[in-house]
């Protein structure tokens with residue numbers, strides 16, 4: 195790989211041990227993927243924050259980087275942690291876990307990382323513009339950045355994203371190059387979609403079709419006349435989960451769709467395909483639900499406002515977590531939504547989510563409107579799932 199003088203200096207250790215280690219990681223990655231050079235990045239989002247996933251070895255790596263003088267050179271935010279940083283006791287998180295989780299957060303903080311703890315960095319000030327090179331790790335957010343914002347990111351791992359933060363660089367390959375942003379297949383949606391729930395089901399239907407036919411996961415989707423931020427957020431999470439997609443185009447909606455060459459291969463998604471995807475995420479009966487969660491990916495303020503209207507004057511009878519970014523929760527506090535929601539007995543779980551929190555064994559059946567949460571509820575926590583629209587998930591908590 196061709197490196198600039200500054201990059202060579204980092205590699206030689208002249209910018210400290212952490213920057214040297216970071217540049218070694220990036221050089222190795224670039225060599226594996228055939229990058230010819232590095233590119234400067236303007237934004238980083240680091241995943242691998244929950245102590246439940248990191249463990250002691252991961253924490254040790256972070257402390258070594260912080261101890262080696264590591265400092266973020268560009269705007270860097272964090273993915274969700276394993277608990278609500280301020281309210282973990284109320285959510286039943288063990289103290290032994292909380293202590294270790296705080297050590298993780300402190301290590302990131304020492305490196306100048308903004309400890310936002312959210313998978314929707316684009317809602318809290320980390321929103322790169324079109325054409326910007328970035329290094330993000332959270333799969334749903336990478337898909338959102340590439341597809342909806344038109345920024346350019348590979349799906350980084352936790353260490354490579356941190357390495358990008360500490361050097362301000364990432365190897366220039368994959369989605370950083372125009373040629374790799376062209377779609378592989380046209381996905382024709384032949385049914386009407388409504389709400390984040392159905393967009394999540396669509397992501398599963400398309401994603402699994404791509405996987406089954408070994409098609410590169412970069413679809414050009416047609417037949418969707420409009421989509422809200424919340425619907426696109428759900429589609430990104432689901433397509434990334436079930437199809438391994440880091441990018442898609444939607445005709446007439448996403449910024450690069452009108453300029454990209456179209457492929458010949460196509461597939462169709464019918465109403466029956468959508469229903470089959472929905473059915474496959476329901477493997478329990480509603481009366482078995484003992485855990486309810488909304489906010490995968492983290493809720494927007496508009497979703498929280500809607501939730502407050504639904505819960506006003508009601509009383510929930512099941513454990514109900516609302517997961518969102520802390521700055522969004524703080525806005526909800528100011529606008530009075532938090533008081534209404536908490537009066538119902540539902541709990542905010544800011545900074546975390548029902549997937550990365552250490553809750554294996556605590557519940558049996560999760561009700562959610564998130565296709566991604568359905569996948570990980572089973573894969574990580576062994577929960578069965580009831581997959582329902584937003585309003586019906588809320589109803590589950592009330593009965």
Ligand code: F3S
Pocket residue numbers: 273274313334431489490491492517546547548549550566567570
């Ligand atoms: Fe975010 Fe957790 Fe879902 S990180 S996308 S809420 S699994």
